[in-house]
Amino acid sequence: MIIVQKFGGTSLATSEQREMIVKKIAAQIAQNPQTKFLVVVSAMGRKGAPYATDTLLGLIDKKKTSKDKQDILLSCGEIISAAILGSNFDRFSIKAKIVTGWNMGIFTDDNFTDAKIKKIDTTRIENYFKEYSVVIATGFQGITEEGEITTLGRGGSDITAVALGIALNAKDIEIYTDVEGIMTADPRVVPEAKIINEITYQEVFNLAHDGAKVIHPRAVEIAMQHDVNLWIKSLASQHIGTLITHHDQSSKDKWELSRIITGIANIDGLTHFKINTNNYELQKDYDLLDKLAAKGISLDLISISPYTKAFVVKGNETETVIQILKAAEVDFEYTENCTKITVVGVAMKGKPGVMAKILQPLVELNVPIIQTADSHINISILVESKYATDCIKALHNHLI
Numbered sequence: 309m310i311i312v313q314k315f316g317g318t319s320l321a322t323s324e325q326r327e328m329i330v331k332k333i334a335a336q337i338a339q340n341p342q343t344k345f346l347v348v349v350s351a352m353g354r355k356g357a358p359y360a361t362d363t364l365l366g367l368i369d370k371k372k373t374s375k376d377k378q379d380i381l382l383s384c385g386e387i388i389s390a391a392i393l394g395s396n397f398d399r400f401s402i403k404a405k406i407v408t409g410w411n412m413g414i415f416t417d418d419n420f421t422d423a424k425i426k427k428i429d430t431t432r433i434e435n436y437f438k439e440y441s442v443v444i445a446t447g448f449q450g451i452t453e454e455g456e457i458t459t460l461g462r463g464g465s466d467i468t469a470v471a472l473g474i475a476l477n478a479k480d481i482e483i484y485t486d487v488e489g490i491m492t493a494d495p496r497v498v499p500e501a502k503i504i505n506e507i508t509y510q511e512v513f514n515l516a517h518d519g520a521k522v523i524h525p526r527a528v529e530i531a532m533q534h535d536v537n538l539w540i541k542s543l544a545s546q547h548i549g550t551l552i553t554h555h556d557q558s559s560k561d562k563w564e565l566s567r568i569i570t571g572i573a574n575i576d577g578l579t580h581f582k583i584n585t586n587n588y589e590l591q592k593d594y595d596l597l598d599k600l601a602a603k604g605i606s607l608d609l610i611s612i613s614p615y616t617k618a619f620v621v622k623g624n625e626t627e628t629v630i631q632i633l634k635a636a637e638v639d640f641e642y643t644e645n646c647t648k649i650t651v652v653g654v655a656m657k658g659k660p661g662v663m664a665k666i667l668q669p670l671v672e673l674n675v676p677i678i679q680t681a682d683s684h685i686n687i688s689i690l691v692e693s694k695y696a697t698d699c700i701k702a703l704h705n706h707l708i
Contacts, residue, residue: 309340310437310478314348314447314469317360318486319543320389321353328543330396337402337441344437346476347404348447348469349393351385359388361462375420379449379459382421383409386446386465394444404442407433409449409457414471416450416458423450423458425467428475445472466527474534481531481538482549483523488542489550490515490522493572497697498704504571506551508654509538511570514686518650519573528552568662569653569707572700576693577623578608578646580678584639588614592636599632609648609681609690618679620648620690643678647696650688651703657684669702 313333319325333345355362364381390406397404407413413430416423436443447465450458460467466483473481490512491501509532516525522540531538531552541549585592593612600607605628607619621629626644633640656662663680666687670677675698678690691699 310344310476312346312469312473312478312481315484317350317353319484326396330400345442347444349389350447350465352389359385361385379420379457382459383449383457386448390444390446403440405436405440406444408446409451412445414450418452422461430475463524466524470527470530483540484543488545488547489540492708493704497700504550511652511654512552514652515571515573519575568655571652573650575648578620579623579626580620580643580646582641583617645693647693648690650686652686654685669706
């Protein structure tokens with residue numbers, strides 16, 4: 309039996325935490341000596357820590373450094389983590405082997421800094437498990453068919469853990485973070501936020517996509533396609549954590565009876581643009597969207613009607629968008645410092661009155677709503693960031 313455990317940078321940041329990881333796995337091996345552990349590691353710590361990803365990036369001029377060279381640098385953080393954690397297993401006399409992007413068997417395309425996995429060959433890892441109880445894998449990285457190191461994009465260690473877990477037919481894939489599980493809201497904003505014991509892949513994907521930073525959305529997508537047991541846990545807590553699972557017909561009644569809204573996520577630092585036109589010309593809309601795409605600008609909350617177009621971009625893209633709109637000679641207005649608040653719940657699909665229920669606490673706060681959007685299982689609301697904390701707290705108190 310194989311269990312995959314992925315530890316993020318904050319779980320690896322101190323010698324005490326690294327010792328906790330080793331002791332935890334040692335206890336599990338003692339309980340079941342036949343169990344094998346694939347331990348996937350991120351770079352240690354966060355920005356400012358010596359080997360954190362952002363710290364390494366700070367050593368170069370990113371704009372003037374080719375992406376293949378960036379990937380060689382970025383891969384160093386996880387290699388250092390693996391080596392240091394591996395030394396802890398040596399101290400406890402646990403046989404552990406380290407695999408990196410060069411030899412773990414993850415083959416990717418050559419889209420450096422944001423590579424996609426093409427295939428996985430687990431032969432080497434499986435052979436190591438014949439001799440070792442623990443294999444430590446460097447997260448976030450792979451190799452091209454030509455032998456060049458690549459990285460999988462920010463948060464890519466989650467993808468490594470899920471992809472290898474599926475390829476190895478692991479019993480469980482456990483993602484360890486600095487929170488006890490997936491919460492009903494960001495606990496830094498809502499101290500009363502609760503741990504969600506069980507949640508669907510769809511809900512987690514939407515929460516992650518709209519601001520919850522517990523797990524990479526792409527990792528959730530991969531897990532959903534293969535229906536694996538995916539857990540979110542905390543190293544420092546005895547809480548069982550959150551199980552991510554499929555929403556199937558057998559659980560439908562339970563989900564509908566227990567809750568309509570599962571959680572709330574938010575993204576800060578956005579800018580809302582509104583374009584006013586006197587006539588409707590689809591070709592002009594296309595040309596404008598094409599110019600924005602050519603600059604690598606991804607739009608969110610897109611709304612196109614005959615006389616008004618609206619969309620949202622990241623705050624650091626504001627000036628670029630302004631220049632493009634001025635060059636297009638369109639009449640526009642924009643609002644900076646916006647927050648997108650997204651309410652997610654698989655049971656809201658087809659449920660009458662959900663939007664009214666969501667708007668009620670915001671009406672009581674008298675908050676100006678800039679824009680809304682909805683899909684089958686989520687509703688997003690855009691407000692100025694100065695109102696965001698009060699809105700999130702009110703929504704949480706009212707809905708959860």
